[in-house]
Amino acid sequence: MGPSIPGQAMGHAVEPADRQPSDHQLARLVQSLPEGHPQRDAACETLVARHRSIVCACARRYRHSPEPPDDLMQVGYVGLLKAIRNFDPEVGASLAAFAQVTVSGEIKRYFRDKRWQVRVQRSVQELRLRIRQAGPELAQQLGREPRDAELACYLGVREADVLEAQRADRAFQVASLDAPLSGDDGAGSLGDLLGEDDPAIQQIIDMSSVWAHWPELPGREQRMLIMRFYGNMTQKQIGSQLGISQMHVSRLMAGALRHLREQMTESGRSPALAADVRH
Numbered sequence: 001m002g003p004s005i006p007g008q009a010m011g012h013a014v015e016p017a018d019r020q021p022s023d024h025q026l027a028r029l030v031q032s033l034p035e036g037h038p039q040r041d042a043a044c045e046t047l048v049a050r051h052r053s054i055v056c057a058c059a060r061r062y063r064h065s066p067e068p069p070d071d072l073m074q075v076g077y078v079g080l081l082k083a084i085r086n087f088d089p090e091v092g093a094s095l096a097a098f099a100q101v102t103v104s105g106e107i108k109r110y111f112r113d114k115r116w117q118v119r120v121q122r123s124v125q126e127l128r129l130r131i132r133q134a135g136p137e138l139a140q141q142l143g144r145e146p147r148d149a150e151l152a153c154y155l156g157v158r159e160a161d162v163l164e165a166q167r168a169d170r171a172f173q174v175a176s177l178d179a180p181l182s183g184d185d186g187a188g189s190l191g192d193l194l195g196e197d198d199p200a201i202q203q204i205i206d207m208s209s210v211w212a213h214w215p216e217l218p219g220r221e222q223r224m225l226i227m228r229f230y231g232n233m234t235q236k237q238i239g240s241q242l243g244i245s246q247m248h249v250s251r252l253m254a255g256a257l258r259h260l261r262e263q264m265t266e267s268g269r270s271p272a273l274a275a276d277v278r279h
Contacts, residue, residue: 023095027087047084051099055080058103064132079106128165130155213263221256
């Protein structure tokens with residue numbers, strides 16, 4: 001029978017706070033018992049309830065970000081569970097201190113890896129959040145929107161740093177390609193300014209694959225394909241030129257095209273070769 005949690009045994013009253021199991025005892029239970037074990041789940045639930053205020057405090061630091069508070073809390077709880085699983089009393093005596101660092105790091109990693117579309121230095125990200133908080137405060141004091149120099153002086157940083165953080169703000173949220181370029185109803189969208197794929201590019205790639213296997217064809221088949229696709233000649237005209245029947249031309253060209261398709265398919269290419277050689 002596995003270890004039990006003091007005060008948590010079935011049918012026993014909850015013990016006074018000074019007799020409840022310590023963080024060390026509960027963490028040891030979580031780390032020693034398999035997932036799904038009732039005592040492990042109970043110990044983990046107790047630790048989460050004890051230290052949920054750490055998650056709230058860490059998530060509250062980013063209350064001015066565009067992220068939903070519930071999402072940040074969820075990420076914070078993931079960090080708290082990691083702290084419980086990895087806590088080592090021999091390295092640090094306080095689970096709360098270890099959890100605070102782990103939860104904070106998990107939330108920062110969420111911003112860095114999940115939300116930022118362009119890699120931005122952590123110091124710039126943090127300054128951006130400070131600017132978002134300082135802006136309304138200064139605006140209330142000044143009665144107007146603060147200038148960049150005033151923000152820099154208020155935060156004790158260089159004006160160039162403020163400008164860099166504001167530029168990084170554009171990397172935080174991606175604008176829709178369907179969004180209008182201006183407030184006018186008839187204004188074009190950003191997507192209208194982007195070029196489309198050129199179908200000729202794919203044709204060039206396909207033809208490069210064709211020429212890679214072109215030497216594998218007999219000389220007569222090479223000549224036939226050139227006459228058909230570059231000279232725009234019919235099978236009957238090709239047969240007259242080479243002194244063979246139209247049916248013979250059809251069989252030879254079909255075999256040549258089949259060989260090219262098979263070779264290019266094996267090479268990872270499957271271009272849409274002009275297979276209509278009936279005319």
